[in-house]
Amino acid sequence: DVKVTQSSRYLVKRTGEKVFLECVQDMDHENMFWYRQDPGLGLRLIYFSYDVKMKEKGDIPEGYSVSREKKERFSLILESASTNQTSMYLCASGRNYGYTFGSGTRLTVV
Amino acid sequence: SQQGEEDPQALSIQEGENATMNCSYKTSINNLQWYRQNSGRGLVHLILIRSNEREKHSGRLRVTLDTSKKSSSLLITASRAADTASYFCATDGQDSNYQLIWGAGTKLIIKP
Numbered sequence: 001d002v003k004v005t006q007s008s009r010y011l012v013k014r015t016g017e018k019v020f021l022e023c024v025q026d027m028d029h030e031n032m033f034w035y036r037q038d039p040g041l042g043l044r045l046i047y048f049s050y051d052v053k054m055k056e057k058g059d060i061p062e063g064y065s066v067s068r069e070k071k072e073r074f075s076l077i078l079e080s081a082s083t084n085q086t087s088m089y090l091c092a093s094g095r096n097y098g099y100t101f102g103s104g105t106r107l108t109v110v
Numbered sequence: 111s112q113q114g115e116e117d118p119q120a121l122s123i124q125e126g127e128n129a130t131m132n133c134s135y136k137t138s139i140n141n142l143q144w145y146r147q148n149s150g151r152g153l154v155h156l157i158l159i160r161s162n163e164r165e166k167h168s169g170r171l172r173v174t175l176d177t178s179k180k181s182s183s184l185l186i187t188a189s190r191a192a193d194t195a196s197y198f199c200a201t202d203g204q205d206s207n208y209q210l211i212w213g214a215g216t217k218l219i220i221k222p
Contacts, residue, residue: 004152031208042214043198050208058209090152096202096210098143101152 003027006091006102013109019078021105023091031095032074034058034066036087037104043090049074081109116199116213124221129186131216133199134179140202142175143210144184147196156184156197186218194220 007022025032033048035058045058049068063085067075074093078085086109092099115134123129133142141160145153159166159175159182166173172185186193196217200210 033209043212045209048208056208088150092153096206096208097141097158098155099145099153099200099210100155103152104150106150 004091004093004100004102006089006105008105009103011105011107013078013081013107015082015109017078017081017109019081019107019109021076021078021089021091021107023074023076023093023102024072025074025093025100026072027093027100028071029093029095029100030071031093032068033092033099034064034074034076035090035092036060037090038087046076081107083109085109116197116216118216119214120217120219122219122221123189125189125191127189129189129193129218129220131184131197131218133182133184133213135182135199135201135203135211135213136180137201138204139177140204142173142182143200143202144171144173144182145198145200147198147215149195153198189218189220191220191222194218 004025013019031050034046035043044060046064047066049055055066065077089105091102117132143158144156147153157168157173159173170187175182196215198215199213
């Protein structure tokens with residue numbers, strides 16, 4: 001069964017901490033995506049990557065960075081976590097005929 | 111980016127009834143997809159309809175597409191409690207670049 005795996009389901013971090021969210025896919029997809037999902041705001045794209053070491057800003061990149069050193073792994077980094085980054089984070093991979101999503105990481109910043 | 115609007119925002123029906131959700135979008139598309147999201151989980155791809163198709167079926171799902179109105183509908187027949195979830199449409203726009211564009215979602219509740 002093809003999979004996108006996010007390293008944590010739930011995470012609690014303190015304000016100012018550096019946070020790493022990891023995502024691994026086993027489908028050999030070039031494209032990978034990071035979204036955040038907040039009530040009433042739907043899915044908002046943070047960053048995406050269309051190849052190793054390539055990245056593009058999405059709609060809300062401020063406060064985030066990403067790393068794609070290997071094809072199967074796409075990491076989202078919160079350089080200095082803030083309370084307004086408390087959210088559900090979803091990783092996806094795929095092409096424009098369908099994405100596969102991970103189970104999501106619910107991040108709480110206190 | 112979100113170009114899709116879905117209505118209704120929320121829908122509550124009795125088990126066994128049919129549920130219809132609608133999605134509108136703004137630009138020309140290559141395809142439109144529907145996804146389901148159970149509470150607190152990731153999204154699951156349900157069905158894709160191409161721009162040159164008008165209707166598609168998969169099990170209890172029926173999707174229609176009207177490119178002249180830039181709209182789509184998802185019909186779930188004979189609903190079950192397990193269909194309780196949020197449903198999202200996503201479009202592959204002709205001018206998009208690697209990305210799908212998402213609707214805001216419809217929250218469907220099936221009452222036993």
